[in-house]
Amino acid sequence: MRDADLTPLLRPASIAVVGASNDAAKVGGMPLRLLREQGYTGRVYAVNARGGDVQGMRALPSLDALPEPVDLAIVAVPAAAAPHVVAQMVRTRTRAAVLFTAGFAETGEAGGAAQREIARMASAAGMALLGPNCLGLMNLRERVYATFSPVALAGAPPLGDVALVSQSGAFGAYAFALAREAQLGLSHWITTGNEAGVQVADAVEWLAHDPLTSVILVYLEGCADGAKLRRALAAARAAGKPVVVAKVGTTATGARAAQSHTASLAGEDAVYQAVFDEYGVHRADTLEGFFRLGNTLSKGRRPRSRQTAIVTVSGGVGIMMADRAEALGLALPPLPEACAARLRESVAFASTANPIDVTGQVVAQTGVLTDTLVDAMTCGAYGSVVAFVAGAAHVPSAWAAIEQAVERAMAHRKHGEHGAPSEAAQLVLCGLVDDTQRSWLEARGVLALREPVYAMDAVAALLRAGEQADVARGEAADARGLDEATEPASSMLPSSVPAHAASLDEAEAMAMLAAAGVPVAPHCVAGSVAEAQAAAQRLGCPVALKLRSRHVLHKSDMGGVRLNLRDTAALARAFDAIATSAAQAGIPGGFEGVVVARMLDGWGEIIVGVRRDPVFGPVAMTGLGGTGVELGRKMAFGLAPLSHERALAMLETSGVAALLRGHRGHPALSLDAAAAVLAAVSRLGAALGETLDTLEINPFIVTRDGLVAADAVVTLHPQGDSRNEA
Amino acid sequence: MRDADLTPLLRPASIAVVGASNDAAKVGGMPLRLLREQGYTGRVYAVNARGGDVQGMRALPSLDALPEPVDLAIVAVPAAAAPHVVAQMVRTRTRAAVLFTAGFAETGEAGGAAQREIARMASAAGMALLGPNCLGLMNLRERVYATFSPVALAGAPPLGDVALVSQSGAFGAYAFALAREAQLGLSHWITTGNEAGVQVADAVEWLAHDPLTSVILVYLEGCADGAKLRRALAAARAAGKPVVVAKVGTTATGARAAQSHTASLAGEDAVYQAVFDEYGVHRADTLEGFFRLGNTLSKGRRPRSRQTAIVTVSGGVGIMMADRAEALGLALPPLPEACAARLRESVAFASTANPIDVTGQVVAQTGVLTDTLVDAMTCGAYGSVVAFVAGAAHVPSAWAAIEQAVERAMAHRKHGEHGAPSEAAQLVLCGLVDDTQRSWLEARGVLALREPVYAMDAVAALLRAGEQADVARGEAADARGLDEATEPASSMLPSSVPAHAASLDEAEAMAMLAAAGVPVAPHCVAGSVAEAQAAAQRLGCPVALKLRSRHVLHKSDMGGVRLNLRDTAALARAFDAIATSAAQAGIPGGFEGVVVARMLDGWGEIIVGVRRDPVFGPVAMTGLGGTGVELGRKMAFGLAPLSHERALAMLETSGVAALLRGHRGHPALSLDAAAAVLAAVSRLGAALGETLDTLEINPFIVTRDGLVAADAVVTLHPQGDSRNEA
Known part of the structure; x- marks a missing residue:
């Protein structure tokens, strides 16, 4: 069965609120209020079994009474009524639903069964079902407020190209409030709750194809369908859209809190990390870093190299940034000599190594600030320039110098030095700037950060995003590992392995590895002392003798391994000792012999x-x-x-x-x-x-x-x- | 020679500005302007060789013309004139000086010599000399503005008990601006520049004894006098004052930028870390974290245990906090059963494990929020309670519930449960709070942070501070390692070691270790095969033979080590092989024999x-x-x-x-x-x-x-x- 299309869910042309309430503070009232207050321009219907007047609208008794099949039904009814409403939706060919209702899988087995039944009905009808037990979604650009969270009442963040997908509703609501505070430009806000239908991965994949989204922030507790998540991350990468993940439950304690039941908890996080590494996903471990990364990736351009210039008015802060640059693997080559000479001419004590210390003198000689920034950005030696200007942007003449530098670098980008188009380095400005200055900078692709260390992090994140875009360009489609491995698995196993075996013995394992092209130590099997001695002669001493058994995984723990055997007497003693240990341990199937392997000189x-x-x-x-x-x-x-x-x-x-x-x-x-x-x-x-x-x-x-x-x-x-x- | 007293520098009763300028924007004008605008109440004199009127004051031609020896001279004269002014200060018994002037050690050897001469004169006169090449200092409470940085013109941070000491002036100025933005309460701001006289460590030691300072923030690039820094950190710990250090130059790149010349750069940072560990110094690697730690340690109480309760309205954020708690080594025991039962009665789906998930329901049932917080704070099971309330503090009824919880916990602290005084747990509130709410909370010892992860960090920092206070109480005075080691070093060396030897041979090293009570492998020295065989018999086989020479540090690299020798023949072969290797290598002094050591079974x-x-x-x-x-x-x-x-x-x-x-x-x-x-x-x-x-x-x-x-x-x-x- 194919996954349902999410377009009617995320860009609906018509919406019905089922269980619509006259009380705008209630779960069934808030979405109606938000849709109308915030200016949703599609058609809106109120549905309430009791009919009557709802927030100035005439409520229809059921979806059946609607003049059209709606794209989206927002459902705010008790759990007991939910199956009935889902049936109504299927009957009326409703294309998507947001189900706020709690009381399903999160409450136990009965709730889980009810949830599975609802999911089955929706899936069979090809309906996109968000929830249950979720806070819903917002498409901020098209003013689709399919949520009962009051967080949107206090105002929305600016429109932007960053989408937020959260498994947790409460996390999502807090994140929305923080995004508003940080003035992070959002496109969508989606909470998936119990994920009966739509999973985080489905939302990510849809956003990967959404032209108005360019960065995807994801809050993830766990993932039931690994292949789907991988497909979604591959799609985002192929579209050149960075994904930033806050994955919680990374430690045993956290995972216990997430009610995970995997045996190897620390290992589990390593597996998620492997998935994120595979697709170039950015990872955040604080909320603050989550949004900072989102903003950086949304506003910053991709540097063309790891070569980074640090231009600083403070030697001390320059050192702090250089420390972080090294930890991040950025390169800090010195300013090319022509530019360096010009700088030294203006400020005798300036350091033209990298960090390039222009000293506090630039507040008096603002031309030096402009020239040095333009030189660093356009000399071709750097992919990024991080400029620490402390409070200089509050000095009008120094701010004018910064503006001029940005404009000159942009002009350089347009015209190039030799007529050919040439890209100036990405500029990250670090220091105190006000909101107007920040907007001016961001509109020109210049990032502004207050924390010197995070300015370096921003460069590293943009580089990672650029590298991933390169990888994506190099791959026609990234389905590697998903569609491969079609060769029947059984053919890989040595023919000696019986059906339903739980493990291989060492000889079988080595044979399988050798067949796969993996170099293995020269070895033979031997069932007797004489065979072992003959094998040792063939292989060359010293050799190791190892118990051969598919029932003993840790052979040395039970005396099944003897190393560095150099002569026939030692071999015979070792063989007998292993046979005795095997007999004493009473391994199933009895003693079957040993593997004789040449000791490797490593x-x-x-x-x-x-x-x-x-x-x-x-x-x-x-x-x-x-x-x-x-x-x-x-x-x-x-x-x-x-x-x-x-x-x-x-x-x-x-x-x-x-x-x-x-x-x-x-x-x-x-x-x-x-x-x-x-x-x-x-x-x-x-x-x-x-x-x-x-x-x-x-x-x-x-x-x-x-x-x-x-x-x-x-x-x-x-x-x-x-x-x-x- | 004793270090000069810093009191006249940091709490001067009278100040002369030498090189006072009528232009308030100039280096010699700014301090005069600041002292008078900001309301310094001591006596202020303007000194200028040209005399005349300076910012409405009559300038005196030199310090000699002053009616009194001043506590502090603020010196803004060119480098060439500085020695002359220092001589004047010495003559007039000026007790302390801030020397802004650049052009000394930072410019090369000649400048270094001039600086050493000035330092010598000041030191001989017992004068506290800050600088040269520094931005000066501020004592915010007493309005001592001995700085030419214009950063103070835009207003000061609130008065508080956090002092900032910075080697770098530009770093200090930016930090001041950020502290003002973050509303971090400051007591002093001190920049030490070239440190001809006063070092960072001197300032820290003075602040350790200053009753108005309780947290000391330090920006450090390097340290010339390790013993002095250790003494200062010990004094701060003894006084129960946490020190937060931003140490830059932690990586090879950063250290190169800091013009460090130590051979082992990574090792150097490890040594600083050892110093910080020894004295319980907190370390910050971002500016933001530097101030956050300062505020946390200034405002928060010390938890009495690592047991921490996470109370959360969001399961997802709770997991994020639990992850960090585990990484920080905090313990998260479940809510005691009596409290848990009460919570479950009110909110059926609440989780009473830890994180304690009270769910978003508490906004409707605010009494549950109050009761759970009070229970967690006063049940005695926790040293700290971290409460994630998302945006609830913006809902008036929920904020009232939080206020009530804090007040009830405070009352508990005063009265105790059974009449005895009993301390409630430290509360850290995490979520959106406005400035008024933050002040209300901080006045009651409750920290407020927006970032869930940092809320956990705050608990860990307060615990560390509490542990260090315990250590300090346990130690009469921490001079360990500084005044010890008085036993003459030579007595520790074996008598066989010649004077001026650059190393010990293995037998000598082992003998010295054994004498110091360190268990060593049984061993003998042997000069011949026969001696080696006798030794092996005495020690028991297998043995190792190792070349004995104080001139070969890496014996195995030149064939000087033979292991696992079990019989006389093997011993003889090994002895001869080692002797041959030694001869071939041509080691100084020739072959002196071997060490025979029993192989250890480990x-x-x-x-x-x-x-x-x-x-x-x-x-x-x-x-x-x-x-x-x-x-x-x-x-x-x-x-x-x-x-x-x-x-x-x-x-x-x-x-x-x-x-x-x-x-x-x-x-x-x-x-x-x-x-x-x-x-x-x-x-x-x-x-x-x-x-x-x-x-x-x-x-x-x-x-x-x-x-x-x-x-x-x-x-x-x-x-x-x-x-x-x-």
């Missing part, structure tokens, strides 16, 4: 794995290995299959790249080769589909010849294995 | 060290060990000698505690014992005084019997070794 260990997330599917991970390391380890996660670029990025963020680059005098390994191995493992994990539970290669040894897998554990979801069930 | 490695910081003295450090670990390692730093508590805290932050607690099924070790070992190493490092360069124990093996040092490198500052120079 100088480091990493871990690579894939696990299947119930919402988002296969997730690849990597990190440094070795005993004790996990205590401080930073694992990196990415959606499987990984692109080569994502695999490279994961090697960097996990610290693995630093190990491979020639740590402690060891030879440097090819990062591209390592990324290729990581990507190959991720492809295998993705290809295993629902069969896979987890695949963990630990340790992956760092050797002179590259990464080589020394051990692997693979666990399966027997229910996902369909070989004997087709 | 399951993890840590690193412990002490290095001497040129500014702050000995700094102890610890972190996880092992190859590859350092790539992701988080070292913890602390000033040596460490208290037991600091040592424990370092074990936690470095991840070592997690390893010791019984990682991967290994037995748990006593953290107290490990902290005692870390503290013992730190005491040894501190006792070595200036003799020590670095002391690094790597690896420190985690064994069943505790931490045992397996190798140590000690390097010395020969110039710090005074044994043969006394």
Whole structure:
């Protein structure tokens, strides 16, 4: 079944308020009041079973009495009456509904069943259903106020191109009030509540195609349909629209508060982060940062490079900004010599390194401020210029100098230096500016921020947005990982694996990895001492003996691993010891033999794995290995299959790249080769589909010849294995 | 020589402006204008060599012409004239001076020499000298405007108990403007510039004893006198006054911008952090956070426990706050059952776990809001209550409910439940409140913040302040590490160490550690194969052989280490190999033998060290060990000698505690014992005084019997070794 079109919900030409109340403060009264006070220009009908006069309108007794099928019904009736109203809507071919009514899934199982029934009816009729238990929506430009929140009564934020989608109504209402205060230009405000029909992802996808929206802010507690969210984020990226997410429930405590029931809570947030990384989603962890990012991405242009100039009237603040620039990975090359010479001529003690310290002198010599800003913006050396001017904008002559600099840079953009069009650097002005000055600046693509540190953050956010737009241009359509993995999962498993097996033994896991192109340690299976000795001779000593069993995942914990064996006597002792341990442990199926593997000569260990997330599917991970390391380890996660670029990025963020680059005098390994191995493992994990539970290669040894897998554990979801069930 | 008293500088009874100008916009005119416009009540004199009329005052030709020695001279003369004016001040027994004049150390060596001469003259005369190259100071309460910054013309922030000390003038001026906007109550504003005389630390120490200051904000680029800064921070803590520091130059880029020349830049910031940790200094990394912390610590009371209640009208925002609470280490126990039952009776769907979700219903049932807040504040289960009320304070009935809750909690505080005085929990209100409401709340010790995440941060900051006050109460005076280490450093070194040695050999290092009570691996020195074999028999195999030489710090890099030797043949081979390597490397002094050490049976490695910081003295450090670990390692730093508590805290932050607690099924070790070992190493490092360069124990093996040092490198500052120079 296809998802319903959200256009009648978000841009309705006609609206009926069902359960319309004469009391404008009530849930059924507020939307009617808002629609009329705020100047909605479509047709509005009041529906109330008791009929009569409602806020000066004649109420119709039911939707059936309407002269037309409406685009949108706003429903404010008790939970018990809701199914009846939904039936009415279906009958009258109402195209979309906002259901404020509480008392559904949030109250328990009975409410959940009622909600599912309503959702089924709406879905069958192709109706877009927002709610239940939501605060509704606003389309500010077309003045669609389908909400009972009184927050809109105190006035709306300015019209703009930033849309807000919130799972929580109360969060949404507070955010609306804060957006109004911060004068953030909004296009839409949508709260999804229980999400019986329309999910956050549906709203994001619709907004991705809405010409009046260019930035999408999302408040997310959880997501039931990972594929849909990924599709929506891909659509937003393809449309060049940055998405900013405030995802709550990031810690165990928070997730408990969000009533999450996943076993691995910290891991869950890492998976969301992997999704956000995949689609270049911006993440905010404060409300203030949420709106700041929204405004930055809405008003700022995308810098063409990471090269950033800091122009400052204060050395101290310049240092503060340089600290943040380094933390954000921005580059601070010095002012080109021609410009630097000009500056030094005017202000002898100016620093022309970067930060470019023009000193407080520019308030007296305002021409220096103009010239330096124009030079930095137009010399071609910088993608962005962040100018800290403290209180100078309150000095009329200094403000005039800033205006002049902006205008000269804009003229440069239009004409270019050699006739060809050439883009001036993005300017971020940091200091005290009043609202009029801010508007003047923003209208010219100049951001104004008060906090020097956040001015640097703004540059980094704009760069990220620009990079994502480049990625989107490079991809015809981003459905990677969603439509792939069509090869039947069973064919990836070694034929020796019985149906419904819960895991592979080590030999099977290694064989599967080798078949997928992953380098593995040379190894054989051996059922007797003699076989083990023959294998060791073939492989070359020293070798390791490891218990072969699909029933023991942590072999060393039960004495199933012996390392560094160098001669036949040691081999025999080790084989017997493992057999004895296996017998004592009473493993199912009894002792089946060992894996003999050549010891690898390496100088480091990493871990690579894939696990299947119930919402988002296969997730690849990597990190440094070795005993004790996990205590401080930073694992990196990415959606499987990984692109080569994502695999490279994961090697960097996990610290693995630093190990491979020639740590402690060891030879440097090819990062591209390592990324290729990581990507190959991720492809295998993705290809295993629902069969896979987890695949963990630990340790992956760092050797002179590259990464080589020394051990692997693979666990399966027997229910996902369909070989004997087709 | 004792430091000059800052009272005449910061609370002068009389002021002379030297270089007074008739033009109030000029450097010599602005202070005169400000002093008179802003209502300074002390005596003011204008001094100008040309005499005449200055802003309506008769100018005297020099300080000699004054009828009295003044407390403070504000000096606005060119650099060339400055020494002359300083001589005048000394002659006329002027007690303090603010020297605005630029052109000293910041311009190069000649300026530096001139500055040192001025500083010498002032110091000899016991005069407090602020500057040169500074923006001066303001004592807002007593209207001392000894500044030429026009920032004060636009009005002052409200009077308050927060003092601001800034090394940078421009930073200070911007901060002043922002403080005015944020309505942060200020007591003093002090910029120290080139710090020829008064340093940031001097100002902090004076403010620590100023009865009108209770919070000290510090902007710091660097510190030349570590002991003085430590003394100042200790004084502030002893006085129960929190210090908030914005330390810039934290990254290599930023430090380069700050023209720092330390070799290990990242390390330098870690040392500052160790200083801040030692004295419970709060650290801000944004200007906004700097003032927010100042206001929080000025207005909020100290919670009596980490138990925190989150009361929220929005489940979503509650989750956001719970996430931050966990990250901050706050505890969120559920509402006690009696209170929970009462809440559920009123609002059936309320959540009485923590976050306590009272739902938007409280706007209709305002009594529930009052009761829940009073219950949470007075039930005794919480040290703090953070209440997210969204826009409810704009609804008159809901605001009345909040007022009532605050008043009831205050009454509870006065009377107590059982007659005994009992403190209600600290309340932090989060949501939209207007200025009048904010003032009303703050006057009652209730903080009001708009950002839910920052509301949690405020609780954590107040807890930290409370803990530091407890520490201060527990310490008679915090001069630890400053007046200790009086034992002559030479006595700590083994007698075998020659004078001016640059390092110890391993046997010497181990002997020194053992003498200091640090457990070391059983070991002997051996000069021949036979001696090594005898030693191995005595110690028990397996053993390690390690080259003994004070000239080779990284023995394994040149083949000087052989591990896991189990028999006499292996020992002989290893001994010969090491001797050969030593000969090939041509180490000074030739081959002197080996250290034979028993191999330790452990399951993890840590690193412990002490290095001497040129500014702050000995700094102890610890972190996880092992190859590859350092790539992701988080070292913890602390000033040596460490208290037991600091040592424990370092074990936690470095991840070592997690390893010791019984990682991967290994037995748990006593953290107290490990902290005692870390503290013992730190005491040894501190006792070595200036003799020590670095002391690094790597690896420190985690064994069943505790931490045992397996190798140590000690390097010395020969110039710090005074044994043969006394």
